[in-house]
Amino acid sequence: MAFTYEQYVESAEYLRERLPFLPRVGAILGSGLGIYAESLEEKTVIRYEEIPHFCRSTNESHAGELVLAKVGENPVLMMSGRFHYFEGYSLEQVVFPVRVMKLLGVETLVVTNAAGGINTSFTEGDFMLIDDYIKLVDASPTRGENLPQFGPRFFDMGNAYDRELRAKAEEVAKGLAISLRHGVYAWMGGPQFETPAEIRMLRTLGADAVGMSTVPETIAANHCGIRVLGLSCITNMAAGIKDEVLSDEDVVKTAGKVSARLVKLMDGILRGI
Numbered sequence: 001m002a003f004t005y006e007q008y009v010e011s012a013e014y015l016r017e018r019l020p021f022l023p024r025v026g027a028i029l030g031s032g033l034g035i036y037a038e039s040l041e042e043k044t045v046i047r048y049e050e051i052p053h054f055c056r057s058t059n060e061s062h063a064g065e066l067v068l069a070k071v072g073e074n075p076v077l078m079m080s081g082r083f084h085y086f087e088g089y090s091l092e093q094v095v096f097p098v099r100v101m102k103l104l105g106v107e108t109l110v111v112t113n114a115a116g117g118i119n120t121s122f123t124e125g126d127f128m129l130i131d132d133y134i135k136l137v138d139a140s141p142t143r144g145e146n147l148p149q150f151g152p153r154f155f156d157m158g159n160a161y162d163r164e165l166r167a168k169a170e171e172v173a174k175g176l177a178i179s180l181r182h183g184v185y186a187w188m189g190g191p192q193f194e195t196p197a198e199i200r201m202l203r204t205l206g207a208d209a210v211g212m213s214t215v216p217e218t219i220a221a222n223h224c225g226i227r228v229l230g231l232s233c234i235t236n237m238a239a240g241i242k243d244e245v246l247s248d249e250d251v252v253k254t255a256g257k258v259s260a261r262l263v264k265l266m267d268g269i270l271r272g273i
């Protein structure tokens, strides 16, 4: 199903009427990382099901709400819980909120996720700044009729994760004495975890981490001129690296263990950009 430009506007108008101020920064909080939104005081919360054309988040570790708050001086609109391709949504539905953020005035988007570590120098609980992505899923949120109000038909992805933002994030992490890895994120469709053979393939291709999200939102944001910063929490080593069975429970458990550090890092980043 394709959305019309008017549907994005309708959703943005609905939010504009209910938000006490408009955001300049957007953030998407991935699996088990919604803890950051919970940690904020003085926030406005709007549930997805109330917003015209928004999907519902079917994933248990995703709250399914928009949270608006000031982080330092920065007005930030957070998605606590995102939509995934594996839930059965079209990629246009997955990135719908990003385009609504654009209409509300968002200039910078911070996307976070839980990911499996492919680079064997990584360990569970590490944070990885996303330098770039590899997309093997044969679909794009901008496939189909282009909406020129958001951006051109063909567009550059050479700075998908903005260099300046990455440098700032590195600085913030250093100041907080939080160690930050960096690398390439490979997007796989899921919901099944990868096979060990797929992970070996991804390593050969140059990937450092693997996950089931983030890339569609990154594409939609680049299309409409929003700068993107990507942050992965390495919740497990990817399939076949260790002799262990992968499960969503373990992903959420690790995300929970590092939540205090993540809250600190996210807060510093959102304040500093």
Ligand code: HPA
Pocket (backbone or CB within 6 Å): 114, 115, 116, 117, 188, 193, 194, 210, 211, 212, 235, 236, 237, 238, 239, 246, 251
């Ligand atoms: N693979 C894909 N997605 C993930 C993983 C993984 O190992 N860990 C967390 N999200």
